[in-house]
Amino acid sequence: MNTVIPKISDFPTGEENTAYAQYFTGKSWLAPLTSDKTLNVPLANVTFEPGCRNNWHSHTGGQLLIVVGGEGLYQERDKPARHLKAGDVVEIAPNVEHWHGATAHSWFSHLATNGSPESNENKWLEPVTDEVYQAANQQISK
């Protein structure tokens, strides 16, 4: 069954994100937006279905998220979740463990790029449990 993806931003949605599916709970879509190796500022749009989030992870170069549509969540270890809406920017320092994704009831799209893209590596960890995810959703609804 094909999912009907609502238009929540002006950026392309791309294809179902099968390459990273093993690190996500739920379905996501990936649209690479850059290709110039001499510039080397990789940018992609990531779209999450409601309830979808990625595993806990970190980046050796850090990551910048630019929210372009819907509503989402961002959380670092031992910190409260942050409620994300279009126009928000998240600066994730190198090696900080975190996760991001849609809220339970909204689609969500963010652009993403990395610091030090020539050497950045991603470190993928365990899935975000339903308990942690539900707690984050409850926290932002208060």
Place this chain on the structure above:
Amino acid sequence: MNTVIPKISDFPTGEENTAYAQYFTGKSWLAPLTSDKTLNVPLANVTFEPGCRNNWHSHTGGQLLIVVGGEGLYQERDKPARHLKAGDVVEIAPNVEHWHGATAHSWFSHLATNGSPESNENKWLEPVTDEVYQAANQQISK
């Protein structure tokens, strides 16, 4: 007289861009969106009033533009102008001379970041003449 700036994106408009005004024809506004030096992916929203464009210039690290609102123009030396709308991305390779700005009749906002931000330098050149600017506007209206 204060200019009334229409809301054309979800990102903040910031303050009038006086620091770079000497390199612009017309008024622009600048909103820095990042501050984390350990991540070091500088991102800002630049908003141009109708008719506003920056001088011909280049970046030693190159530049990435992410269009978030309105309609604009991008042109490299000896190339046709590109018509920009929300959802477009422009990859500008290092040292390529170019200019960008609003169309004659539309406000315009893009996010901007640079390649190799730790060493990037901007090289500012001559203003875009009215003739070149009008030709670019006419070209995209065809």
